[in-house]
Amino acid sequence: MDERRKEVRLDKFLSISYRISKGLLRSSSRSRNVSQAGICLPVFQHLDPGVILDMEINVQEYEKPILASGEIIWIKANPGNRQYPFEAGIRILNIDSLGKNEIKKILK
Numbered sequence: 813m814d815e816r817r818k819e820v821r822l823d824k825f826l827s828i829s830y831r832i833s834k835g836l837l838r839s840s841s842r843s844r845n846v847s848q849a850g851i852c853l854p855v856f857q858h859l860d861p862g863v864i865l866d867m868e869i870n871v872q873e874y875e876k877p878i879l880a881s882g883e884i885i886w887i888k889a890n891p892g893n894r895q896y897p898f899e900a901g902i903r904i905l906n907i908d909s910l911g912k913n914e915i916k917k918i919l920k
Contacts, residue, residue: 824918826869828853833864833881841896848915850903851882854896859884865902871914878911880904 828851829840844852859865863884868877882902890899907915 826851826871826918828867828869829877830865830867832859833866844899846915846919848904848912848919850885850901853900853902854890854893855887855898855900856896858898859887859900861885861887864905867902869911869915871918874914878908878914880907880911 824843824846826843826846827840828843829838830853831838839856841854841856844854846852861884865882865884867880867882869880870877882904884900885903886901888899890897
């Protein structure tokens with residue numbers, strides 16, 4: 813299988829709160845892995861590819877969350893996990909400049 817990722821993805825467990833863009837309901841989860849370009853995130857509901865999420869990425873060492881938006885690229889079942897029965901591949905679309913630098917530091 814060809815590797816299509818352009819960025820290195822590391823197993824990093826970051827606390828992320830998210831909501832469908834302009835939605836009211838906010839949910840939270842912990843990432844499975846992270847790169848500068850995307851996140852694999854267990855989610856409790858099926859989200860269609862193309863859905864945009866507003867995210868707050870909480871990093872233990874930093875006071876404020878990193879604000880970002882991302883697009884669902886793929887979704888798959890996460891068997892055996894009742895709390896988060898799906899996993900979503902999220903491409904980061906926008907991230908604040910401070911957040912981009914902090915993600916780079918985390919991934920080193």
